Amino acid sequence: MNYIKLLNFELSRFIKIYFVLIIITIISQLISTYSVAKNYMNQFNLAVYRDGISIEKYVEQFGQVSLMDLQHSGWFNLPIVIAAVTLLLYCFFIWYRDWLGKNTFIYRLLMLPTARINIYLSKATAIFLMVLGLVALQVILLLIEGKIFKWMVPANLRHDYSIMEYLANTVGDLYLGVLIPMNFIQFLIHYGIGFMFVFVLFTSILFERCFKWKGIIFGVVYALVSMSIFFIPFILEIIFAKRYLYPMELFVVEIVLGLIVTAMSIWIAHYLLNRKITV
Amino acid sequence: MIEVKNVTKKYGRKKVLQGVSFTANKGEITCLIGVNGVGKTTILNGIMNLTPMTSGEILIDGEKLTKESYEKIAFIPDAITMLPHMKIAEAIQFMKDFYNSWNDERAEELLGFFRLKKEERISSLSKGNVAKVNLLLGLALDVDYLLMDEPFSGIDIFSREQIADVFTSHLVEDRGVVITTHEINDIEHLIDKVVLLDDGTIVREFHTEEMREMEGKSVVDVMREVYRG
Amino acid sequence: MKITFNKRDPVYVQVMQHFKEQIASGKYEPGQEIPSRRELANQLKINPNTAQRAYKEMEEAGLIFTEGNNPSRITKDEQVLRNLRTELIGEAVDTFIAAVKPVNIPMDDLIRLIKEKYEKQKGEHS
Numbered sequence: 001m002n003y004i005k006l007l008n009f010e011l012s013r014f015i016k017i018y019f020v021l022i023i024i025t026i027i028s029q030l031i032s033t034y035s036v037a038k039n040y041m042n043q044f045n046l047a048v049y050r051d052g053i054s055i056e057k058y059v060e061q062f063g064q065v066s067l068m069d070l071q072h073s074g075w076f077n078l079p080i081v082i083a084a085v086t087l088l089l090y091c092f093f094i095w096y097r098d099w100l101g102k103n104t105f106i107y108r109l110l111m112l113p114t115a116r117i118n119i120y121l122s123k124a125t126a127i128f129l130m131v132l133g134l135v136a137l138q139v140i141l142l143l144i145e146g147k148i149f150k151w152m153v154p155a156n157l158r159h160d161y162s163i164m165e166y167l168a169n170t171v172g173d174l175y176l177g178v179l180i181p182m183n184f185i186q187f188l189i190h191y192g193i194g195f196m197f198v199f200v201l202f203t204s205i206l207f208e209r210c211f212k213w214k215g216i217i218f219g220v221v222y223a224l225v226s227m228s229i230f231f232i233p234f235i236l237e238i239i240f241a242k243r244y245l246y247p248m249e250l251f252v253v254e255i256v257l258g259l260i261v262t263a264m265s266i267w268i269a270h271y272l273l274n275r276k277i278t279v
Numbered sequence: 280m281i282e283v284k285n286v287t288k289k290y291g292r293k294k295v296l297q298g299v300s301f302t303a304n305k306g307e308i309t310c311l312i313g314v315n316g317v318g319k320t321t322i323l324n325g326i327m328n329l330t331p332m333t334s335g336e337i338l339i340d341g342e343k344l345t346k347e348s349y350e351k352i353a354f355i356p357d358a359i360t361m362l363p364h365m366k367i368a369e370a371i372q373f374m375k376d377f378y379n380s381w382n383d384e385r386a387e388e389l390l391g392f393f394r395l396k397k398e399e400r401i402s403s404l405s406k407g408n409v410a411k412v413n414l415l416l417g418l419a420l421d422v423d424y425l426l427m428d429e430p431f432s433g434i435d436i437f438s439r440e441q442i443a444d445v446f447t448s449h450l451v452e453d454r455g456v457v458i459t460t461h462e463i464n465d466i467e468h469l470i471d472k473v474v475l476l477d478d479g480t481i482v483r484e485f486h487t488e489e490m491r492e493m494e495g496k497s498v499v500d501v502m503r504e505v506y507r508g
Numbered sequence: 509m510k511i512t513f514n515k516r517d518p519v520y521v522q523v524m525q526h527f528k529e530q531i532a533s534g535k536y537e538p539g540q541e542i543p544s545r546r547e548l549a550n551q552l553k554i555n556p557n558t559a560q561r562a563y564k565e566m567e568e569a570g571l572i573f574t575e576g577n578n579p580s581r582i583t584k585d586e587q588v589l590r591n592l593r594t595e596l597i598g599e600a601v602d603t604f605i606a607a608v609k610p611v612n613i614p615m616d617d618l619i620r621l622i623k624e625k626y627e628k629q630k631g632e633h634s
Contacts, residue, residue, distance in 0.1 A: 005376050013362070107360040110329055112377050113349040278330040308555060447549040447556060468519055468554045488518050488558060497515035 002114035006122035025079035032075035033145040037152040040065040066159040116273035199265040200226045210276040286335030297479045305455040313476035319459035350380045352424040355417035363402035386419035407438030424455040523562035538584040
């Protein structure tokens with residue numbers, strides 16, 4: 001129960017900035033969609049009505065407009081980058097803000113009559129929920145952006161993707177391809193690895209908070225050790241230049257290693273919070 | 280009873296506390312006195328497990344501190360530990376959400392006693408009023424022990440008087456109170472017991488009335504002996 | 509109620525002294541209700557345990573009494589009240605003698621002086 005209360009509290013502490021991120025994303029992507037469609041239509045009108053090129057010829061030469069065209073638009077990608085960087089920085093700030101200033105909130109948090117690991121878990125969950133929330137927003141925005149195309153561009157000039165089709169085409173894309181993978185397994189892998197990194201990062205931050213300067217070294221070492229454990233199958237393959245595992249086996253081994261690294265991070269955080277933390 | 284047994288705290292090579300032992304009883308006001316920077320705050324942080332001690336043991340009613348202990352022992356640090364943008368009502372709600380020992384009636388009483396308005400934001404309060412809110416958040420917990428770090432420092436004289444009133448009221452009755460201070464003058468008649476710290480060790484531990492009765496010395500007299508050598 | 513405490517005598521002794529003076533001078537009447545130990549601590553800004561101690565000592569000395577759960581009251585015992593007056597006057601005279609002794613004034617002169625001053629002050633006060 002206290003975990004839920006803490007989670008709620010952590011979310012409320014970031015909600016203003018989070019809303020700003022959401023609004024930036026909505027505005028920026030809608031502007032992007034509008035201008036892509038508008039530009040296409042302007043060019044089309046010029047070509048067809050001024051230069052007298054036939055519609056079929058134009059489509060043949062320049063292609064139809066679709067959601068794919070958004071990916072090359074700065075206005076479309078910029079909010080994704082901003083949101084990703086903000087949340088990444090917040091992974092640090094979500095801890096350090098509690099030690100900031102004279103009114104150090106960490107006193108309050110550590111003196112709550114609840115297991116201290118709940119502080120850690122609630123902060124991690126807050127990050128996860130905010131990431132997933134933005135991803136969900138992106139999916140909804142893509143649907144809306146498809147609608148905008150339908151309003152602005154005649155059917156014969158555009159290619160409509162369903163969301164799944166669309167995602168199948170963005171697999172290799174730097175931003176969207178990673179954010180919204182095509183199938184559920186892929187989704188679990190991306191976010192599983194992402195959240196594991198968050199746990200490792202949080203535990204490294206706690207090392208710094210417990211041991212100050214020395215803690216930075218401990219933290220970096222911890223992060224390196226964790227990564228080595230997680231990537232050990234790949235490291236072995238590189239060293240011995242030989243494949244030991246079938247893809248399916250590798251997949252299972254990676255899941256197990258990921259769980260081990262996550263569990264280790266939580267357990268060490270539990271120890272540090274109870275025995276070593278200092279206000 | 281709070282028992283601090285042979286506690287040592289090192290920061291790197293610097294020893295802040297060296298074999299500190301004392302007890303603080305329920306129903307008594309114990310005052311940790313020392314010139315600034317002698318580890319008074321560190322002792323309170325140690326009792327609350329807010330910083331690890333290098334060695335030694337701290338027991339509360341014979342038991343080590345656990346998460347349940349925070350319903351039994353409260354710490355009021357020298358600065359408020361709520362977020363500045365919070366309203367007093369929100370800070371109170373936060374406490375209410377997490378502590379079973381939160382006593383709403385007493386919180387209301389304290390709001391009246393200190394003449395604080397619930398709708399005000401902590402960031403908009405005067406120093407004295409922030410100190411009162413800070414005190415309120417600890418005092419409204421139905422705990423057996425209360426630790427207060429420098430409750431009288433850095434605030435105006437009228438706030439000090441009001442806060443001193445708390446110590447003689449039912450708000451503190453029957454609890455074990457530990458306060459730290461470097462300024463004893465105003466509160467000499469309020470406290471039961473004095474623990475004098477110097478250079479990370481305890482140099483004297485005595486009951487004030489006994490000291491007056493047996494040796495005819497005030498707390499300041501004893502401090503003069505200790506600190507002037 | 510307001511007492512200016514000195515810092516070197518036990519506070520409970522000073523509180524008792526205050527009560528004795530008030531009783532002897534008649535400001536507290538026999539049988540009059542007195543504040544609870546909590547109220548007293550609050551009024552005097554002293555530690556509640558000290559107020560408790562003062563009341564305990566006064567109770568033992570018969571200066572105050574408590575029936576059941578009722579508030580404590582000033583004693584009605586004439587003998588105790590008389591003794592108290594004698595005790596306080598005795599103490600005052602002791603202090604006085606100690607102060608006058610170094611001056612080495614003849615007894616008759618001293619008594620005359622006391623009479624004069626006492627009458628004069630009484631006159632001023634009434």
